[in-house]
Amino acid sequence: MTNKNKTVSINDVALAAGVSIATVSRFLNGQLNRMSARTASKIQTIIDEMGYVPNAAARQLMTKSSKMIAVVVANIDDYFSSELFKGIGAIAITEGYTPVLFDANDDKQQELDVIEKIDQQNFDALVIQPLNTDAQVIQKHIKRKIPILTVDRSLDHSVWPNVISDNYDIAKTASNYYLKKGYQQVVIVTEPVGTVSTRQARVTAIKDVYPDAITVEVDIKEKIGDKLITSLIDKIDKNKKILVFALKERLVLRLASLLTKPEVNKKLMLTGFAESDIIFDINSELRLVRQNPFKMGATAGELILDLLKSKSENIMETTIVKAEF
Structure with missing residues (x-):
């Protein structure tokens, strides 16, 4: 019987299942084509019985991927920014990625401070609704080579894909x-x-x-x-x-x-x-311009996933999501 006060390790799962640690690791990372269906089923049963919870930090070291996307918005008080984030998340989760929201609070320096902190973490990609207007200013705070995409605003000297309204x-x-x-x-x-x-x-x-x-x-x-x-x-x-x-x-x-x-x-x-x-x-008589930020976010989500899958270099390309009036 498993001691519920003990933290179950990947080694414990491997011993109980009668397989190697590498095989359990492949299972956890979805590489089921490298084992039989019977082995995969057995590992899943052992994980359920033992209550094993994968160590995210250890998995990141092995896969060199956090499956997290940093999303920096101009101000989370704005309905536009929150819908933008929802749109990105709706697409990102379909491929197992978790979007993490950061707020610049309409402050250019805070935006750069946030980006610097993101750069120090193991995020796989960055989507940003920028306040700073020059890509070179932002680039100084990003030393890691990860896919980057801007949304809602165009930047001077940008080499990153961009999603904007007309x-x-x-x-x-x-x-x-x-x-x-x-x-x-x-x-x-x-x-x-x-x-x-x-x-x-x-x-x-x-x-x-x-x-x-x-x-x-x-x-x-x-x-x-x-x-x-x-x-x-x-x-x-x-x-x-x-x-x-x-x-x-x-x-x-x-x-x-x-x-x-x-x-x-x-x-x-x-x-x-x-x-x-x-x-x-x-006022029901008002007629307003509506940009559909959720759709803009979803479009940005699709593009950033494409970059993550292809592992290609950032290429400046603008995608326009038409607004309505």
């Missing part, structure tokens, strides 16, 4: 829609545009339709709701049909109450990039 096209489609509806002026509300590819593409598209669009940049970390609404009220012309175009879901949520302000022109409309259905509970 940001320019969809923002232009939305802008043209409201132009045809008679909206004469646009106020773009965004975090600082800087060199962030998604924001650049969206702003460019809107201004290609509305050259006189006003851009209001805000710090998403500040409690900007009332302050921002007051600022917008001061900027808009109450005699015109005005469109407020928010480039991030949290901004859309904070601005949703703008339409209820009595001092605001009732011809004013809000649109923007957002995913969660809660916004439609606030």
Whole structure:
């Protein structure tokens, strides 16, 4: 009878099954083609009876694989980032990989610190929704050669595959829609545009339709709701049909109450990039851009698994997942 207070080792399993440690190791790693069905069944029975739990660290040393994929998102508070992670996980687990979530919390330095810690661990691959805009900055913190894929944003000097939305096209489609509806002026509300590819593409598209669009940049970390609404009220012309175009879901949520302000022109409309259905509970008349981050994550998951299977070098190739409006 097995002593339940004793930790069962792979050697104990091998002795009980009457096979070598190497044979048990092959069984644990799914190499069933290297043994008979009878032997495999016997090993499984012994493992169940003895309550053997494989040592993950030991297995990693033998296989040189952790079966874990590091996923770094910009901010887990964003519905977009959480859905992105879910999409990656839904695909990764089909091949026995476990995605591990890391949060950059909208902080470029924290992102680099997290990447450095990931580099010190035995992760098989990295998927990142980057805050830093230059791949060379990120590359300095990754010394191990593992498959890397970026998602949602394009990077300067990147050699990594990338999954993004058609940001320019969809923002232009939305802008043209409201132009045809008679909206004469646009106020773009965004975090600082800087060199962030998604924001650049969206702003460019809107201004290609509305050259006189006003851009209001805000710090998403500040409690900007009332302050921002007051600022917008001061900027808009109450005699015109005005469109407020928010480039991030949290901004859309904070601005949703703008339409209820009595001092605001009732011809004013809000649109923007957002995913969660809660916004439609606030105002069912809103029409929003939806990028389908789960699908983007699933696409990223498929691509990173392909890289892991082929063991090929990272090659810069962009995959576009079309958004909807």
